Amino acid sequence: MPGQIRGKCRISVFVSGTGTNLQALMDYQQLHPDWPAEIVLVVSDKPRCQAVDRARRAGIPVFANEVKAYPDKAAYEADILRALQEYDVALIVLAGYMRLVGPTLLNAYRNRILNIHPSLLPAFPGRTAVRDALAANVSETGVTVHYVDEGIDTGPIVAQRVVPVEPGMTEADLLERVHAVEHELYPATIAQVIMDRQM
Template structure:
């Protein structure tokens, strides 16, 4: 069976893109990153993609009259490469109906908190300011809301009394970089088993 093709959507440094590529290279994640989608043409993740020879599609949302228009162009790029899964990795935009309808139950996001706690931007900062003793990482399917989709997996991260925002971020990212590739592999494995059985994942 051919390897599943995934597209990573990212807007920043691409640390989770790195983690996914590393797990593919070590053989623990059985898929191909066939496309990187980025809404910030100067983002650091683009440089990483070029080093790893990952095809890149960049766009400036301000150059489009609507989200539907740039998502339609993204869908075209995804279809050209037979993308099966969309993996959001620090993509700082809500997914709209155009992408959701084309990839229903095939869009996955990672969020640095134990949802439903601390949705939205700067979840680590939110948790730190709230003084909670436990936060974590959530991987979930994407729906039309902000961090409201069905939860796939979660893992807690302890907040120690001597943690700073930076040390807490480092602890959360360490979990992200292990848990995200593991979860992607489980989704792909379940999909392949369903295909072999002749059923839909």
């Protein structure tokens, strides 16, 4: 494949939105040549999202198709799987991918799909974790990196970091603080997983 770096674990980043975590991973890869991962493919279910634009500007190959263009979710994931195999992807990294991963990809990449979530799981799973933490009036929340299974944010936890919640914080304030932690924790955890598993 073009751009392959010898000895690197070939990863695919799955996105659906603005792509702040994707950008952080791309920046980290650029700044740390010893990072053991190489982003070889970005996958999105939202062809017009900002994350796809970020990947294209960086020259990273993109698979971006809407699920509704396929007969069903299995057909959609089978097409993704073909792209992953074409680029010899060893590890999938979800970074704001707002869709449950189905059996087609789970079975092919069992225990090789990571997700980052903006809470200290098992607290506040789902899409509104930051809002839910504020509503619960907790003094701290956090960031979790975990393996993906059939559930919603239920897979085995790999790494966590605490994020303090200050009185009077808005959702935007807390989200900014969470993102800062995510952008540090995710590349470090990906590297640790690759090295521990000798991927």
